[in-house]
Amino acid sequence: MSDIQDYIDQHIEAFQEQLFEFLRIPSVSTDRDKRNDVRRAALFLTEQLEEIGLDKVTLHETAGHPIVTAEKMVGEDRPTVLIYGHYDVQPPDPEELWTTPPFEPTVKEGRVYARGASDDKGQSFTHLKSVEAFLKTGSALPVNVKYLLEGEEEIGSPHLVPFIEEHKEALACDMVLISDTAMFDEDQPSITFGLRGLAYMEVHVTGPNRDLHSGVFGGAVENPVNVLAEIIGKLKGEDGVIRIDGFYEDVLPMTPEEREAVKALPFDEEEYKRDLGLTALHGEQGYSTLERASARPTLDVNG
Amino acid sequence: MSDIQDYIDQHIEAFQEQLFEFLRIPSVSTDRDKRNDVRRAALFLTEQLEEIGLDKVTLHETAGHPIVTAEKMVGEDRPTVLIYGHYDVQPPDPEELWTTPPFEPTVKEGRVYARGASDDKGQSFTHLKSVEAFLKTGSALPVNVKYLLEGEEEIGSPHLVPFIEEHKEALACDMVLISDTAMFDEDQPSITFGLRGLAYMEVHVTGPNRDLHSGVFGGAVENPVNVLAEIIGKLKGEDGVIRIDGFYEDVLPMTPEEREAVKALPFDEEEYKRDLGLTALHGEQGYSTLERASARPTLDVNG
Numbered sequence: 001m002s003d004i005q006d007y008i009d010q011h012i013e014a015f016q017e018q019l020f021e022f023l024r025i026p027s028v029s030t031d032r033d034k035r036n037d038v039r040r041a042a043l044f045l046t047e048q049l050e051e052i053g054l055d056k057v058t059l060h061e062t063a064g065h066p067i068v069t070a071e072k073m074v075g076e077d078r079p080t081v082l083i084y085g086h087y088d089v090q091p092p093d094p095e096e097l098w099t100t101p102p103f104e105p106t107v108k109e110g111r112v113y114a115r116g117a118s119d120d121k122g123q124s125f126t127h128l129k130s131v132e133a134f135l136k137t138g139s140a141l142p143v144n145v146k147y148l149l150e151g152e153e154e155i156g157s158p159h160l161v162p163f164i165e166e167h168k169e170a171l172a173c174d175m176v177l178i179s180d181t182a183m184f185d186e187d188q189p190s191i192t193f194g195l196r197g198l199a200y201m202e203v204h205v206t207g208p209n210r211d212l213h214s215g216v217f218g219g220a221v222e223n224p225v226n227v228l229a230e231i232i233g234k235l236k237g238e239d240g241v242i243r244i245d246g247f248y249e250d251v252l253p254m255t256p257e258e259r260e261a262v263k264a265l266p267f268d269e270e271e272y273k274r275d276l277g278l279t280a281l282h283g284e285q286g287y288s289t290l291e292r293a294s295a296r297p298t299l300d301v302n303g
Numbered sequence: 304m305s306d307i308q309d310y311i312d313q314h315i316e317a318f319q320e321q322l323f324e325f326l327r328i329p330s331v332s333t334d335r336d337k338r339n340d341v342r343r344a345a346l347f348l349t350e351q352l353e354e355i356g357l358d359k360v361t362l363h364e365t366a367g368h369p370i371v372t373a374e375k376m377v378g379e380d381r382p383t384v385l386i387y388g389h390y391d392v393q394p395p396d397p398e399e400l401w402t403t404p405p406f407e408p409t410v411k412e413g414r415v416y417a418r419g420a421s422d423d424k425g426q427s428f429t430h431l432k433s434v435e436a437f438l439k440t441g442s443a444l445p446v447n448v449k450y451l452l453e454g455e456e457e458i459g460s461p462h463l464v465p466f467i468e469e470h471k472e473a474l475a476c477d478m479v480l481i482s483d484t485a486m487f488d489e490d491q492p493s494i495t496f497g498l499r500g501l502a503y504m505e506v507h508v509t510g511p512n513r514d515l516h517s518g519v520f521g522g523a524v525e526n527p528v529n530v531l532a533e534i535i536g537k538l539k540g541e542d543g544v545i546r547i548d549g550f551y552e553d554v555l556p557m558t559p560e561e562r563e564a565v566k567a568l569p570f571d572e573e574e575y576k577r578d579l580g581l582t583a584l585h586g587e588q589g590y591s592t593l594e595r596a597s598a599r600p601t602l603d604v605n606g
Contacts, residue, residue: 195518207581208581212579214601218596219543219599219601220586220592221579225604225605226602226603229532231532232529233536235529276520277512292522300526301526
């Protein structure tokens with residue numbers, strides 16, 4: 001391993017310069033005017049993957065933004081790890097809240113500040129550079145690696161599933177490593193082995209065919225705002241349990257091992273509240289704050 | 304009475320012209336740029352009151368828009384009726400929804416269309432012209448009349464109560480006639496003997512000190528939107544009864560006579576629903592739709 005670590009130590013400044021180049025590309029996938037920038041980020045990745053020495057580096061066109069793949073197969077007897085990441089970023093608005101420009105990476109107290117630095121260019125890049133260190137030092141990669149890098153994560157990945165279905169064999173793997181998660185805290189790297197997923201629903205409440213004066217109609221005609229509030233208010237019980245029939249049907253119960261592992265994390269509930277400016281927390285009865293915030297499903301109104 | 308009716312018949316066109324002049328004044332009390340127009344409406348009324356032959360016609364300055372008073376005392380043995388009205392109007396926005404200009408009165412199928420025609424210039428004007436018909440024909444007024452006409456009804460009448468307190472004696476009366484109500488329907492004039500009144504409350508729900516990602520904090524931290532919905536949703540029970548402690552404390556129960564009177568009104572619930580585009584009505588259990596819409600208090604979210 002020391003060759004690999006030496007290589008990283010020797011190249012850390014170059015790596016940072018390359019990461020900054022990546023971060024400077026405003027690859028905002030929601031913004032049609034930034035289509036070419038999104039593409040530039042994809043091209044940047046293909047160049048990187050080629051330079052590192054990966055095989056079958058390919059930029060795949062989609063009806064939206066490109067998908068980039070590459071691989072390095074070192075032996076059929078080795079497990080294959082597919083690394084997923086995304087090179088698109090959230091819009092930087094509102095720009096006035098940035099203390100440094102979103103697309104001009106700035107280092108402050110050892111941290112890199114830029115749009116996409118932690119979502120997901122920084123992480124993706126780590127997973128490129130770690131493989132580079134193996135290949136460039138002639139060290140044997142312990143696993144086969146495949147890369148799947150998309151540019152539509154921030155818009156719901158509309159072309160990813162069809163792409164995966166179409167390239168099932170080429171993407172076949174034993175394990176998927178998602179480079180789009182977070183550390184538990186600064187000094188506590190984490191292995192995230194499951195995510196809660198997301199299901200959106202937009203509820204429309206239809207009321208009378210015109211605005212009504214509460215003095216003339218109030219009390220006799222249902223007020224859509226009151227009705228919507230009532231519906232939302234009934235979604236959870238006082239015990240924090242979601243009361244929609246079947247909501248928990250496909251939710252796996254936490255195993256005793258998982259609950260122990262969560263318990264073992266260095267979590268300070270008082271500090272958590274202080275940080276959020278809260279005096280109280282509330283959630284599903286029978287679960288700790290960390291279990292509520294990570295393993296248990298939730299239901300929130302967004303907007 | 305025939306003199307009076309003759310006088311009205313002979314002057315009906317002149318009355319309409321005068322009303323139109325009144326309606327043309329854009330006396331929008333919410334709009335600071337319309338201060339002079341609001342004042343013009345007050346001056347128009349003082350001129351009218353003087354012409355009719357009322358006594359003590361006075362335009363009172365307030366910290367806001369003026370209050371106009373006048374009286375005709377015909378005998379200490381007669382009861383005194385105070386007529387209240389307001390000469391300010393709601394803003395005409397959105398102007399594009401008007402099919403004729405809001406401040407250019409237009410007659411269509413016997414109805415006058417203009418901002419303020421039915422709230423409250425039309426009604427106030429009726430109560431001026433009826434007294435004019437008595438005084439100009441030398442007919443004995445059966446009651447003493449006093450007028451109290453304000454220009455801040457549409458902004459919550461901030462200067463009316465202090466004014467009334469200050470002029471208690473001058474305004475003393477046996478009965479108040481509010482000229483700011485509606486007819487039950489086109490062929491059914493109404494005596495409105497009570498109004499529900501209005502109490503506003505703005506509820507703020509304070510949550511964490513910043514926007515939180517539902518994937519990271521959801522379920523562990525109360526979401527202010529969910530909490531607000533829950534609060535609103537709990538304000539009424541399934542039976543439509545408002546569940547705030549003490550809410551009904553000062554509400555007079557309807558008398559059997561009142562309930563009979565409401566029942567006697569020609570009200571077609573099916574037509575009411577059809578007109579509003581509704582398939583169902585809902586409200587406080589134990590009361591009819593008309594009782595719910597008129598006599599019983601309600602609680603609605605506004606916005």
